[in-house]
Amino acid sequence: MPVGAAYGDADKARRFRDAALPHLDGVYTLARYLLRDPSDAEDAVQECYLRALKHFDSYRGPAMKPWLFAILRNVCRAEFARRASSPTDPIDEVTERAEQTPLWSEAQETPESEMMRDSEASTIRRLVKALEEPFRETFVLREIHNLSYREIADVAEVPVGTVMSRLARARAMLRSAWMAEQEQSK
Amino acid sequence: MTCDEAEILLHALMDGELDAGHAREVEDHLAGCARCAAQLASYREMSNSVARAGLGYTAPPALRRRIEATLPEVRAPNRRAVLRGFAMGSAVSAIAATGLVAIVLRSDDKARIKSEIVSAHLRSLQAGHLTDVVSTDQHTVKPWFSGKLDVAPPVVDLTAQGFMLIGGRLDYVDAHAIGAIVYRRRLHVINLFVAQTASTEHRPARTESFQGFNIRSWSEGGLHYWAVSDLAADELAEFAEKFGSAMRSGTTG
Numbered sequence: 001m002p003v004g005a006a007y008g009d010a011d012k013a014r015r016f017r018d019a020a021l022p023h024l025d026g027v028y029t030l031a032r033y034l035l036r037d038p039s040d041a042e043d044a045v046q047e048c049y050l051r052a053l054k055h056f057d058s059y060r061g062p063a064m065k066p067w068l069f070a071i072l073r074n075v076c077r078a079e080f081a082r083r084a085s086s087p088t089d090p091i092d093e094v095t096e097r098a099e100q101t102p103l104w105s106e107a108q109e110t111p112e113s114e115m116m117r118d119s120e121a122s123t124i125r126r127l128v129k130a131l132e133e134p135f136r137e138t139f140v141l142r143e144i145h146n147l148s149y150r151e152i153a154d155v156a157e158v159p160v161g162t163v164m165s166r167l168a169r170a171r172a173m174l175r176s177a178w179m180a181e182q183e184q185s186k
Numbered sequence: 187m188t189c190d191e192a193e194i195l196l197h198a199l200m201d202g203e204l205d206a207g208h209a210r211e212v213e214d215h216l217a218g219c220a221r222c223a224a225q226l227a228s229y230r231e232m233s234n235s236v237a238r239a240g241l242g243y244t245a246p247p248a249l250r251r252r253i254e255a256t257l258p259e260v261r262a263p264n265r266r267a268v269l270r271g272f273a274m275g276s277a278v279s280a281i282a283a284t285g286l287v288a289i290v291l292r293s294d295d296k297a298r299i300k301s302e303i304v305s306a307h308l309r310s311l312q313a314g315h316l317t318d319v320v321s322t323d324q325h326t327v328k329p330w331f332s333g334k335l336d337v338a339p340p341v342v343d344l345t346a347q348g349f350m351l352i353g354g355r356l357d358y359v360d361a362h363a364i365g366a367i368v369y370r371r372r373l374h375v376i377n378l379f380v381a382q383t384a385s386t387e388h389r390p391a392r393t394e395s396f397q398g399f400n401i402r403s404w405s406e407g408g409l410h411y412w413a414v415s416d417l418a419a420d421e422l423a424e425f426a427e428k429f430g431s432a433m434r435s436g437t438t439g
Contacts, residue, residue: 023361032243
């Protein structure tokens, strides 16, 4: 391999690292909300970065963060498709089971952890995770990642108007879930 | 405008996504409709709670290492980078030389940068990540940065003032390489991040707190500084002040 090519590879890796790695926490956060499982989220994020590096040469924008999010979303959709096509592990069943006896610690329904997650933050986190798709992703992209409607539309591949109505729906659902929660804890 | 329309559009209004004309229409409706106005208020409140709660996750360090391991090896500094750098010279002349190719800090980016600064601080506290160059000598730390960054950050030894210089590090904030100078006070680590800004205006120091860390930030001489630590706010302010006066008295390395 000519020296120039080797330098090009290292240069590309450096540029990729500088541009993409600072968004790792953000990408991981989105994966946690999309997949609702920490280890699935880790796998998806790693796959996302592999794909992003592969396509980095043709990257011309948009901003790096929405670009990574769009890749991650495709990875997650592939994961859902895989789960759905596996007869022993259909996605609906996984979700349903997960809702009742969750696999991840922050939503375990035992009296001790109920006290642990008493704080407002973990309540909101749990309620956001309980939102259905596509409302959950719209809400997370807007409220946690502060993406503009245009950016969300690009990530989710829908018109801006759809983003607006999904977000309105998502907020309405979250608000009533939260009010019900506060009602209960009184 | 009907309530049904307003119910959707008030979200775009509160997210700042409406043009002036539509914003006025929605506001006119809200002025005359107590029910919709109450909705907006309650959504704003919820949005604030969500922002306050900080619902983000931090990627596990093992995941970060796995991803870094998949990248082709980066050897720094290479010859070209060294030639590009400024072996000598103060930060100010370096800025003049680069013609202010700058990190522009937009106000809506501030919150994100604050969280990235704190993330970088947290990463640095993991074993073996704190310093790339270990030295209590400012004349060692400062030249180490030259060639790795467009602007070598000013390095000041504050050991006599109670803040021990322990080294320097390259870090990444807002997708840019950025210099971090590491100090220690008792058992507390202070990371001082230094980045170029587009403006040369002097911005007075202010302290914010984020995820249990204090951040003291200020701008001077075309550089923006963030000092991050778990030190108490008053001690961090003292650090910033001592750093500033040492800079002004010209004792940088």
